Amino acid sequence: MNRRRTLLLLLALTLAVMPLAGCGRNGGAASKTQLNVTGSTTILPIAEIAGEDFQTAHPAVRVLVSGVGSSAGIEAVTNGTAEIGTSSRELKPEEASLGLVDTKIARDAIAVIVNPANTVTSLTTSQVADIFAGKIVNWSQLGGRDLPIGLVNRDEASGTRDAFSKLVLKDLDFDPTAAVLPGTGQVRSVVAQSESAIGYISLGFVDKTVKALVIDTVTPSEKTVADGSYPLSRVLHFFTKGAPTGLAKEYIDFVLSAKVQDTVVRDAGFLPIAEGGK
Secondary structure, eight states: OOHHHHHHHHHHHHHHTSOOOOSOOOOSSOOSEEEEEEEOTTTHHHHHHHHHHHHHHOTTEEEEEEEOOHHHHHHHHHHTSOSEEEESSOOOGGGTTSOEEEEEEEEEEEEEEEOTTOOOOEEOHHHHHHHHTTSOOBGGGGTSOSOBOEEEEEOTTOHHHHHHIIIIITTOOOOTTSEEESSHHHHHHHHHHOTTEEEEEEGGGOOTTSEEOEETTBOOSHHHHHTTOSSSEEEEEEEEESSOOHHHHHHHHHHHSHHHIIIIIHHTTOEETTSSOO
16 A cells, blocks of 8 residues: 555544534533434534524423434434434335335535545546546546545445445445545545545535535536536435424424525525425
């Protein structure tokens, strides 16, 4: 393994131990009623800020929000340790019989990101697939500099990884030599610090520290997600065990309200579910 790949992996391992974003910030004495919302790190900004606003309107309620991955969120709502499981992927076939009800809460896009110093600005979906499958290994093969490609992947519990695999790799397998990280923030940090790195994150998490690539000649944006032209788009989900009732339903209705959709959802970089899609 060359020095550049070794440094990338060391950086990834260091960031992997960083704590994920945690629960809703509500100090003080215990509340009368508690709602547990857990799962996707992608959905965390929506769920957490909406949770704080919901608590403000309902002082007797405490909303605990955590980002542990989509699969863990689905497992938590299935076994009853959470009232709402958040997920950035659809249910897998083996999860379809668990009695979960899906409420779609926002639309999103997966951005393929590189370091701002990388001279490559555009790729095709096929090229991205070959990169993450390990078939393309140097940026010079794509018109860039002579640098080995440093792959940064998500862990298997990630809904973003599952969606990316279905949208991009299809029948291909991920290159097992890629650095694997548990959270969106860690992926972004590694790519921001390594010129040779490439990863993928929710469009809502793209900032000036990384560069989102044009895919199949389409720039990822709210407009291209809404009109369906950007190829790596997806839906974000709240899952409940059966139809939502009680406090879970109140919170879900709050998240679906025009106020939250037009402010919290948009401010987090996502597209309101009522716009641009099914």
